[in-house]
Amino acid sequence: MKHTIKDVAKRANVSIATVSRILNEKDGYSEDTKEMVLRVIEELGYHPNAIARGLINNKTHTVGVLVPSLTGTFATELLSGIEQVTHEVGSNVIVCYTEFQGVKTMKYLQMLNEKRVDGIIFISAELTEEYYSYVESMSIPMVLLCSESDKYQVPYVRVNDRAGGYTATKYLIDNGHRNIGLISGSEDDVLTSVQRAEGYKAALIDHNIAVNENNMVFNDDFLFEDGIQGMKTLMERAPDLTAVFAASDELALGAISVAYQYNKRVPEDISVIGYDNLRLAEMSHPPLTSVSQPLNDMGAKAAQMLFEMQESKMITPSCIMPHQIIERKSVHSLKDFKKK
Amino acid sequence: MKHTIKDVAKRANVSIATVSRILNEKDGYSEDTKEMVLRVIEELGYHPNAIARGLINNKTHTVGVLVPSLTGTFATELLSGIEQVTHEVGSNVIVCYTEFQGVKTMKYLQMLNEKRVDGIIFISAELTEEYYSYVESMSIPMVLLCSESDKYQVPYVRVNDRAGGYTATKYLIDNGHRNIGLISGSEDDVLTSVQRAEGYKAALIDHNIAVNENNMVFNDDFLFEDGIQGMKTLMERAPDLTAVFAASDELALGAISVAYQYNKRVPEDISVIGYDNLRLAEMSHPPLTSVSQPLNDMGAKAAQMLFEMQESKMITPSCIMPHQIIERKSVHSLKDFKKK
DNA sequence: TTGACTTAGTTAAACGTTTACGTAAGTAAT
DNA sequence: ATTACTTACGTAAACGTTTAACTAAGTCAA
Structure with missing residues (x-):
């Protein structure tokens, strides 16, 4: 029931190379064969195997997010911001709840390393020497969210x-x-x-x-x-x-x-x-x-920076997001009219 | 800086097959070579490439979780339950925020399909014909969380x-x-x-x-x-x-x-x-x-069921979790003493 | 008619693993 | 001394892609 590129190639009477090129929108084929192949793909319900692709391209379109145990909404808002832009660029996010534990964090970093994620976002945790050098050795971009480091040159997004x-x-x-x-x-x-x-x-x-x-x-x-x-x-x-x-x-x-x-x-x-x-x-x-x-925006921004760094291979500048007072009813004015 | 099994093999003067066997704890090597290889692995900081492994084993140790936009804590608790047991069995979770949108859901299912996840958890969403048959065609287990289906034989965990x-x-x-x-x-x-x-x-x-x-x-x-x-x-x-x-x-x-x-x-x-x-x-x-x-437990249970199904290749029975009243201060008794 | 290009493909190696199969050396039994 | 088994490996194919290198046919200019 699961088809491969070979099945498509066979059925369309072309080589797998041609199918691959059509899939990746490189050139080297006629309009006619393209249509034919596309039709066969449709017929078979073929979807390329991202694992095989990842192996050869060295790119998994997956990022890892390390979340310490944060109160519900906080984490969710950051995550959903991250997830949104990650999804927009066609990637996925793997969440890791580290619960502030160093051992767990290292274990997760190893898993993310083995899975060859394209980047890592650290939420709200101190970047230790151990974490830093491990990620450094993976040579993929990372960004800190709701945190920062003065020891290491790692871009961050947070509010002041x-x-x-x-x-x-x-x-x-x-x-x-x-x-x-x-x-x-x-x-x-x-x-x-x-x-x-x-x-x-x-x-x-x-x-x-x-x-x-x-x-x-x-x-x-x-x-x-x-x-x-x-x-x-x-x-x-x-x-x-x-x-x-x-x-x-x-x-x-x-x-x-x-x-x-x-x-x-x-x-x-x-x-x-x-x-x-x-x-x-x-x-x-x-x-x-x-x-x-602006938690949602901060998550989104962090993800954007991650992808930017993937492109540019350079360190993106950090980002301080604006904060803002939301006035509701828990503060009483002791004056008749407010100053300013 | 990134080593492969070949590097290990070369350096330990054995074949990659031997290294692989040692890594997977099959037999076919002496204690001595095992120690040697393990030492080399340590030295090089080698970690097996999960992508390559996934390709040949047809197992990615990754599960997908589809989350509609739920209020913060709710989602986080379920997720952290899921994530916890998933981590225990050495897998990871990919989160997908579907925002209750059918199109987005289908898009995510396709991505999860291409990434060859080992299983899928649907949170709190109706299982449509479209979703069901798509996942069915992926032939991986799925379980519903905080939801159920009477149309399809899909195990679920929820409270009554x-x-x-x-x-x-x-x-x-x-x-x-x-x-x-x-x-x-x-x-x-x-x-x-x-x-x-x-x-x-x-x-x-x-x-x-x-x-x-x-x-x-x-x-x-x-x-x-x-x-x-x-x-x-x-x-x-x-x-x-x-x-x-x-x-x-x-x-x-x-x-x-x-x-x-x-x-x-x-x-x-x-x-x-x-x-x-x-x-x-x-x-x-x-x-x-x-x-x-018991949201955390429910998440954990759902994940357990997923892995159970991966093992057994059979449909696991659904699970109705117990609910419980947590008494605090928002209910006033109109009687001197409670009935019962 | 020839040579140089272009177009539309094909072939095969490569990515990093796992594993079926082969094999050489050692051991045990006859 | 031979056979049969076991142990400890090595070889090479396979997983599903991408892509560099090759090729055959067609086009065009001189």
């Missing part, structure tokens, strides 16, 4: 998290808040969590507000549970906060839920701004004001 | 949505509610939306509550926006409801948000139960009581 943190905090300040808390992810996560915190501090300083360590809390991760923990300690340590910048939407929702527990109304008693603008931001109560990362 | 709807509704009844609304997805979605509604009706009838069409609303989809729409019309048509069964968590959150708009407290004035038990259920305010589908 420091700037994002700054914008979020400034937004709160512009709304009249001066007593602003911070809930962020891990203090070890220099790439993201710490960056956002830096932006927070910078905004305070630029507006002559003292940075108070008591108002800042770091957690294990960016998750809801962390938000709960974080907000609890914040409520103890700094009960007179009027606003908090949560470095992820999940953190923000966690914070809001403990605010309720402490009988504080959001946003009347305490304002909360999130980060990521995931789908759940609009579904929360109150709807969450959040710093939006 | 009718039963799920029944359980949810019964839960409300057991909590003393008799005036219960329904917000579901599309009326055309016979596989899921309608099933849950049927379960709802059955539970009412079994408890001697009249089914009232006014208390039921169908929407375009299972999304937040649909929940808002649905709840609005429900509030108009049936203002004296004390509880509503929303056929998805997003619908439930939409419903809750309009409840707030109408100044109804949840759950004191109106109880809401959701379906899916996505991550956002625990993060909502109030935390959402929901019918849980």
Whole structure:
């Protein structure tokens, strides 16, 4: 039931070379034979074997994406952006859930190597020496998504998290808040969590507000549970906060839920701004004001860069995507009219 | 920099056949040569070319997963279940976001065909004649996930949505509610939306509550926006409801948000139960009581079945996964003590 | 009429594996 | 000493393509 190029050739009374050329739109055949061959292909329902093609062309039209365990929407949006442009150029994506584990990551890299993927996208993970040199030895392009590396010359696409943190905090300040808390992810996560915190501090300083360590809390991760923990300690340590910048939407929702527990109304008693603008931001109560990362576009961009590098064999410049505040109902203005 | 089996053979002073046999753990070589070859492999950093292997073995260790555009968490959980067991058996998954489009789906099927994947998982989509016969002609196993087909003998894994709807509704009844609304997805979605509604009706009838069409609303989809729409019309048509069964968590959150708009407290004035038990259920305010589908397990099961079928060449029995109510805070009991 | 080009093909090697088959050396039994 | 088996390999075909190199026929100009 499965036909090969030979079957087509035999049935059309030509050589397999001719069939191949027709398939690949090279020249060396008449209109007539082309039509004939095409008809036979149609009749047989023949589809070329991508494996055989891959073997000889050294190109598999497949890219690998390494995804650590991210919260649902986040990963899906990035992935669907990647998948979309990958599909447009006629390739496919192999997903690998690394769960932040180094061993798993290396195992996946090996599989991707054996499968001879044309490129690799690393999502949101630190590029270790081990990973880098392995991919380097595969000599295929890679790009980092929601991450970056200063050690290695690997192009990345992300938003400027420091700037994002700054914008979020400034937004709160512009709304009249001066007593602003911070809930962020891990203090070890220099790439993201710490960056956002830096932006927070910078905004305070630029507006002559003292940075108070008591108002800042770091957690294990960016998750809801962390938000709960974080907000609890914040409520103890700094009960007179009027606003908090949560470095992820999940953190923000966690914070809001403990605010309720402490009988504080959001946003009347305490304002909360999130980060990521995931789908759940609009579904929360109150709807969450959040710093939006264009995740879908970022995924798409990363894929584009990958294919660009395949073409050009050169390193594509990195890309900082714009962020944006999506105003909803979780921030209360302490002024009659906003500044600016 | 990229070595082949020939390089290994040459360097170890054996034939490629021997290397191959060692790699595949067949016999026909001495302990000594094995050690030698293994050492050379290590030295060269050789990894077998899966493409070449695929060509001759007619097995690619790759499965395709067709995902319609599902809300983030839903898709991610299924996918990660699938990916996990796929990885365990040494295969990879190619994801295809079909966005519910027939043309795109067919295009993907062709790509998967050309890439000679070993199996296909269809998520949550109706299996049309076209899809079915195409995959049939590829003669590889397929399984349906969160879906089923009565036309074709294709194994599936899903929960019994009718039963799920029944359980949810019964839960409300057991909590003393008799005036219960329904917000579901599309009326055309016979596989899921309608099933849950049927379960709802059955539970009412079994408890001697009249089914009232006014208390039921169908929407375009299972999304937040649909929940808002649905709840609005429900509030108009049936203002004296004390509880509503929303056929998805997003619908439930939409419903809750309009409840707030109408100044109804949840759950004191109106109880809401959701379906899916996505991550956002625990993060909502109030935390959402929901019918849980073991999505991760379902994905894993589907993948297991796929590999089982590859082995056995037979059709594996379908699998109905258990559902379960996860009690949180969005349902209020109207009785002093619960029945049962 | 010849030579130079062009057109429309064919043949066969190559891609990197696996594996059926062949074989030479060693061992065991008679 | 011969036969029969076993062990430890090597040889070469095969998987389904692409493509470089070749060829035969036709066209055109001088």
